[in-house]
Every structure is written in C-alpha cells, then in structure tokens.
Amino acid sequence: MKINHFSYLLATWFGTGLSPLAPGTIGSLAALPVAYLISHFIGIVGLGIGIIIVSGLGVWVANIHSRRTGSHDSKEVVIDEVAGQWLTLLLVPADIVFYLLGFLLFRFTDIAKPWPINMIDRNMKSGLGVMLDDLVAGAISAIVLWNIWMWTSL
DSSP, X not given: OOTTSHHHHHHTTTTGGGOSSOHHHHHHHXXXXXXXHHHHHTOHHHHHHHHHHHHHHHHHHHHHHHXXXXXXXXXXXXXXXXXXXXXXXXXXXXXXXXXXXHHHHHHHHXXXXXXXXXXXXXXXXXXXXXXXXXXXXXXXXXXXXXXXXXXXXX
C-alpha cells in the first residue's frame, strides 16, 4: 500500500502508526499536540468538532484499509487512538499535567479493554467497531480525568 494514499495517511495518522514499537501509543502521543492546539486556540467546541470529524473519517479509512489488506483493526491504523485520545481530553483544560494524565488513562483503558470495550472489540468487525472501542475507552477515560480535574480544582 502506498504511504501517499490519502486514506492510508489518515488511517496511520500521517505515518505514526508505522512505528515498529507500540504504534497505538505513538499514535496517541501524536494526537496530543494537535489536541492542545485545537483546545487552546478554538476551545472545547473545536475539539468536539475535531473528534466528530476524525471519527467519521476513521470509520471510512478503517473500512478502506480493511478491504485493501484483508485485516481487521490492523496495528498500523491509529486514527482510532487519535479520536479516543482527543475525547479523553475534551473536558479538561489544555494543561500539560492533565494531558499527560489523560494520555496515561487512555492508554491503560485502551490496552486493558474493560467491559464494554472488550465486547465491542470482539464483536464489531467494521470501521465503526475499530473506532467505537477507542471512543468508549476515551469516554471512560474522560469521565475519570474530569473527576480528577474537579477534585484537584476545589
């Protein structure tokens, strides 16, 4: 597959998913500066719109990648990590401490795959499934991170 193909660039989040070590973690790390810039300059609404756009594009490119390679949820497809990571950060300020904590929470949740994430991962074999398990991991992580922010802001 050509790296310059638009859907492949998006699926691998501009090549970060091609990392030989922990591509999901690298994809999540690559999502952080973009989330920070959006959140800092546009705000929560901008990041929310970004999540919706990346999620929609992610379903599309994950389906294309799956058809072209014959694999479901390939490790090199990391646009789902981007959407999940951004969702994790949606409710907290653009602050390096909360972004680092959000990164750790999201990676833990995405890797551990507690219920219902594991059920989605096992049963939804489509671009929607690829995106949805990370979005649920992001939502769980966002709730935990928001609670930490609220408790530390008292």
